[in-house]
Amino acid sequence: xxxxxxxxxxxxxxxxxxxxxxxxxxxxxxxxxxxxxxxxxxxxxxxxxxxxxxxxxxxxxxxxxxxxxxxxxxxxxxxxxxxxxxxxxxxxxxxxxxxxxxxxxxxxxxxxxxxxxxxxxxxxxxxxxxxxxxxxxxxxxxxxxxxxxxxxxxxxxxxxxxxxxxxxxxxxxxxxxxxxxxxxxxxxxxxxxxxxxxxxxxxxxxxxxxxxxxxxxxxxxxxxxxxxxxxxxxxxxxxxxxxxxxxxxxxxxxxxxxxxxxxxxxxxxxxxxxxxxxxxxxxxxxxxxxxxxxxxxxxxxxxxxxxxxxxxxxxxxxxxxxxxxxxxxxxxxxxxxxxxxxxxxxxxxxxxxxxxxxxxxxxxxxxxxxxxxxxxxxxxxxxxxxxxxxxxxxxxxxxxxxxxxxxxxxxxxxxxxxxxxxxxxxxxxxxxxxxxxxxxxxxxxxxxxxxxxxxxxxxxxxxxxxxxxxxxxxxxxxxxxxxxxxxxxxxxxxxxxxxxxxxxxxxxxxxxxxxxxxxxxxxxxxx
Amino acid sequence: xxxxxxxxxxxxxxxxxxxxxxxxxxxxxxxxxxxxxxxxxxxxxxxxxxxxxxxxxxxxxxxxxxxxxxxxxxxxxxxxxx
Numbered sequence: 001x002x003x004x005x006x007x008x009x010x011x012x013x014x015x016x017x018x019x020x021x022x023x024x025x026x027x028x029x030x031x032x033x034x035x036x037x038x039x040x041x042x043x044x045x046x047x048x049x050x051x052x053x054x055x056x057x058x059x060x061x062x063x064x065x066x067x068x069x070x071x072x073x074x075x076x077x078x079x080x081x082x083x084x085x086x087x088x089x090x091x092x093x094x095x096x097x098x099x100x101x102x103x104x105x106x107x108x109x110x111x112x113x114x115x116x117x118x119x120x121x122x123x124x125x126x127x128x129x130x131x132x133x134x135x136x137x138x139x140x141x142x143x144x145x146x147x148x149x150x151x152x153x154x155x156x157x158x159x160x161x162x163x164x165x166x167x168x169x170x171x172x173x174x175x176x177x178x179x180x181x182x183x184x185x186x187x188x189x190x191x192x193x194x195x196x197x198x199x200x201x202x203x204x205x206x207x208x209x210x211x212x213x214x215x216x217x218x219x220x221x222x223x224x225x226x227x228x229x230x231x232x233x234x235x236x237x238x239x240x241x242x243x244x245x246x247x248x249x250x251x252x253x254x255x256x257x258x259x260x261x262x263x264x265x266x267x268x269x270x271x272x273x274x275x276x277x278x279x280x281x282x283x284x285x286x287x288x289x290x291x292x293x294x295x296x297x298x299x300x301x302x303x304x305x306x307x308x309x310x311x312x313x314x315x316x317x318x319x320x321x322x323x324x325x326x327x328x329x330x331x332x333x334x335x336x337x338x339x340x341x342x343x344x345x346x347x348x349x350x351x352x353x354x355x356x357x358x359x360x361x362x363x364x365x366x367x368x369x370x371x372x373x374x375x376x377x378x379x380x381x382x383x384x385x386x387x388x389x390x391x392x393x394x395x396x397x398x399x400x401x402x403x404x405x406x407x408x409x410x411x412x413x414x415x416x417x418x419x420x421x422x423x424x425x426x427x428x429x430x431x432x433x434x435x436x437x438x439x440x441x442x443x444x445x446x447x448x449x450x451x452x453x454x455x456x457x458x459x460x461x462x463x464x465x466x467x468x469x470x471x472x473x474x475x476x477x478x479x480x481x482x483x484x485x486x487x488x489x490x491x492x493x494x495x496x497x498x499x500x501x502x503x504x505x506x507x508x509x510x511x512x513x514x515x516x517x518x519x520x521x522x523x524x525x526x527x
Numbered sequence: 528x529x530x531x532x533x534x535x536x537x538x539x540x541x542x543x544x545x546x547x548x549x550x551x552x553x554x555x556x557x558x559x560x561x562x563x564x565x566x567x568x569x570x571x572x573x574x575x576x577x578x579x580x581x582x583x584x585x586x587x588x589x590x591x592x593x594x595x596x597x598x599x600x601x602x603x604x605x606x607x608x609x
Binding site for chain 2: 008104245246248249250251252255274277283376398448468472473501502
């Protein structure tokens with residue numbers, strides 16, 4: 001167990017909340033737009049929601065999907081579903097009716113929860129709705145014979161004590177299904193048990209040295225596994241989560257980092273690309289005395305951005321580079337910050353409780369320095385994919401979880417990624433790793449983020465192309481190609497660079513390469 | 528000036544609302560209504576700088592200055608008269 005925080009032992013995810021409510025009842029758990037809720041109040045609200053679900057026939061194992069933007073109600077609903085023994089299924093807030101319906105069909109939910117903003121989405125989705133819980137419902141549902149309840153009435157009024165429902169739940173039972181979009185095919189529902197998430201959260205608390213004094217600024221959606229991990233780890237430690245959903249206005253986020261005295265900030269690569277591009281972060285260097293660390297996960301971040309962050313962040317702020325997958329309940333490795341300057345491109349070492357290996361195609365362990373597939377094992381590895389035994393059999397075997405990432409381990413046990421198994425390109429006889437070209441594009445200083453792809457051409461071969469978000473409108477591909485020519489051999493310079501406003505993301509906040517390819521190959525008039 | 532406000536409105540409608548002003552009032556929050564995302568804000572800032580010849584500081588990228596037509600209009604008028 002942890003070396004740092006006085007935590008009670010949790011077997012089940014919602015026991016993190018119950019333990020913190022017992023140890024620090026008055027401590028503020030979550031802050032959002034001026035509203036603050038204590039651990040005691042949050043626990044009572046979640047208990048009320050759990051009792052309401054049970055009273056309305058929700059049984060252990062039933063799936064309860066929910067579509068909600070980050071907020072105090074999100075946290076209440078998430079722990080409430082778990083306390084009722086049901087399976088929490090957080091859904092992306094970007095879903096449209098056509099993509100929501102197939103998920104509902106395979107989940108066969110017993111209830112569905114949404115904030116008011118999504119009421120129209122539900123109405124537009126042709127599905128025989130089960131029990132619906134909507135923040136503050138406004139549309140006419142009676143004609144459709146759908147039972148609709150108001151979340152506000154269930155959890156917010158009146159505030160009164162509520163006990164945890166008495167259920168005998170096993171730590172190995174299914175707790176949550178989190179959808180992830182692979183590089184191909186339909187989204188896969190990653191099944192995580194209570195143990196998967198509890199063990200991973202405890203390991204993260206240990207290496208980040210989280211305590212009840214920690215205050216995290218959450219700009220990442222909680223429906224991402226990384227966002228959910230930020231929530232669970234801080235609730236486990238009895239810390240505080242400050243929710244800010246206005247990352248589009250970076251100055252507002254940086255200001256709140258200072259006024260809320262946050263000790264931790266976490267982002268995916270694009271979060272940091274935008275913060276460095278246009279925010280007053282550098283000017284706030286002296287106004288962030290509490291900022292203990294920043295962490296990054298959710299894909300490879302270029303060395304250029306890491307170096308810029310190390311230059312701009314306060315000298316006492318440590319930068320944690322982390323690596324994981326939804327299938328690993330979030331985290332597999334982290335780079336201890338003291339190594340970042342000498343091992344800048346490394347994803348670090350296995351987190352406590354995880355074993356990492358590099359395997360060849362036959363499943364043999366590869367020696368130091370040799371490139372193979374990265375495979376992780378530990379009590380955080382998923383139970384499998386929901387109703388998808390074929391995909392489960394491909395991802396899981398006796399060695400553990402096959403990440404699909406290609407990499408190697410150095411003599412000191414630090415892991416490095418060189419690319420995705422699916423993304424390696426072979427162009428005119430040259431093997432090209434898109435990551436290397438994307439890093440060069442970042443180093444050019446002219447693009448905020450980019451993706452490098454192989455486009456099929458008429459000669460049954462591929463040509464190299466890039467889709468990039470330019471820093472300014474007056475950015476020309478010739479200028480970028482010229483700068484790349486100083487960094488890369490000619491065959492690694494994209495034949496074509498197309499600009500777009502932003503790169504499409506998949507459900508886990510990673511760049512969706514299939515959609516990027518579709519944009520690259522689309523007729524310009526269709527864009 | 529009313530003409531400035533109309534230029535801002537036209538830019539928002541043409542660039543982020545596919546040319547349809549459906550439901551857009553002077554007070555509509557660009558972010559809450561899903562009209563503009565992170566990159567959209569940067570495009571809006573580029574537009575304002577070029578169109579009105581003003582310099583927008585990184586610290587000024589806050590909703591109070593940019594999150595509705597009224598907010599943007601007040602912000603640029605203050606900039607222009609400064």
